[in-house]
Amino acid sequence: MNGEMLSNNPRKSCNAGPRLLADIGGTNARFALETHSHEFTAIAVLPCNAYPDLQSAITAYLSSPEVLVVCQSPVKNAAIAIANPVDGDVVRMTNHHWTFSIEALRLAAGFDNLVVVNDFTALAMALPHLAAHERVQIGSGQPQANRAIGLIGPGTGLGVSGIIPAGAHWVPLSSEGGHVSFSPSNEIEIEILRQVWKEYPHVSAERLISGMGLELMYRILAQMDKHADTTEMNAADITRRALDGSCNVCTRTVDYFCAMLGTIAGNLAVTLGATGGVYIGGGIVPRLGEFFAQSNFRQRFEAKGRFADYLAQIPTYLITAEYPAFLGVSAILNERLSLSDIVA
Template sequence: MYGDRLVQELTTYNHHPPRLLADIGGTNARFALELGPHRFTAVLVLACNAYAGLHEAIRAYLESDTVRQAYPAIAQAPIRHAAIAIANPVDGDLVSMTNHHWEFSVSQLRDGLGLQTLVVVNDFTALAMALPYLQPEEKVQVGGGQAQPQRVIGLIGPGTGLGVSAIIPAGKQWVPLSSEGGHVSFSPVDAEELQLLQEVWREFPHVSAERLISGMGIELIYRTLCCLQGQTDALELPAAEISRQALDGSCPVCQKTIAHFCAMLGTVAGNLAITLGATGGVYIGGGIVPRLGELFAHSAFRQRFEAKGRFVNYLAQIPTFVITAEYPAFLGVSAILTERLPDIAC
């Protein structure tokens, strides 16, 4: 009976070759198998710090019980095609992560894993390509506005860093932008933000948007506010704990930290919308904002998004959405891999 099932599985997989998909961040590496069009299974999240390199993490995933249970035929029909979204610029064969120590050659990784195809793209390029595939229940609109069809769609997302991308309509397809927009210079909009910036300048000569609008940014804002209030002996809190205490209202400094974070994100998202003419909407990804829930919805984000002087009416018409899908990057990286493998059924 097992032999008959294996033959049936191999026949199915020959029509829909299983593919390895990965979303690599500065903290976690997320993996999945795609056993058919948008059929993601064997999803596993591994801590990057637990592995010496990406090759070791992928090997651990492929040899896991999770994969073997989802795809028992892996020994007879190994994975041959893979796509990786990574939180890093991808330019050429050598990839060196910005917010982690992993470094690898794409060609050597491909050969070492026995793959025929390995596509490596920026994580926010992949996430941008996922936007057309999101279902209504996988996003939440914040504020007003109405998306115009077949127009540029912007994407921004704070996590370990600050990702920025967009997709541009090109006939029946979308073209993603590879961007490092999170590293633009931070610009304050009021006296309080200027005071924060002046304090941060003491430590960092160049303060990027990512420096403040990210997980590490939440921690930096918190420390700076404590110093400004004379609380020099305050404990250093991780971003997750600052968010938790802001959500339960137990710490006024944490609440103020998240309020600044949301407002700053609104300013940068509005800058992105104007720069790109993103009348198709602006989406917010990353791991931080979805966890803030109603706190984010009632923050100054949307007010700051629209606060562009003479262009306030222009921005008021552009909708902003929080992505709530659990693993949206898999949709995008799958679409990119499909474009690279036009002759392979998927």
């Protein structure tokens, strides 16, 4: 099943004690225990480089004093969101050296049930569970009930997903929408595209709307501005200097980044018919704060010609929850355990 895998032993109980939830990225592994519905405790962030494999990180977390205080018996149910495609039993991380078999990990950790899903699949499933204070609306629009919801998020790459209503449930989409072809919207963006074409025969949205995209776009804009400092900068420095106003090229770079994201988010909205709203996640945009709210993101989101009025009715939200993936993997685990009970 593309995007998610369940490993379980249906002969054993599915409802025993706290559940382990994890959000695994290329740099950090975030863990929590879910003691009651959407109640997370013993949250810990462990550096991936400190452990030889995922099992070692899980063992270290479960043996920590904070976890042992909560757990009076071994954890039996677990769900993991990982920044990686999940297709089959073996997961090989593309941005870290960890490789593991889902079933072997379940057995080694002593879990009755283990769900492993792509991180954006988990984030998509978190959307219906976000509280009002865990999101900020950008622009106008009102969500329609029981309609598709879109999700997009630039970080190391460009994650794209969504959820489709199916009766009382939501079905998450496993998408590689970040790799659609980049579409420029003005003369400067056309020139940026021409310059990127010199290095890459296919320019995806992710190539420019991501951390690496910020760095690439900064280099191109600096070269176009003959008076600019052409010293290469990383994405963190570019965003920092854009926010404090100390670098004009950095400001322009982040301006174009926000506008381009608006165009791609609008494309996602019309593709899915996402009248339930479009959410922005990932590691970059939440750090931009008011800069993003005042950017051309929303204007470009709606700039779809004859469909401008259609887009104007669709709300866009910035996810501000600190650990939204926990909500998503919890919801997915609930559904899988319910299904296992029915099958058993």
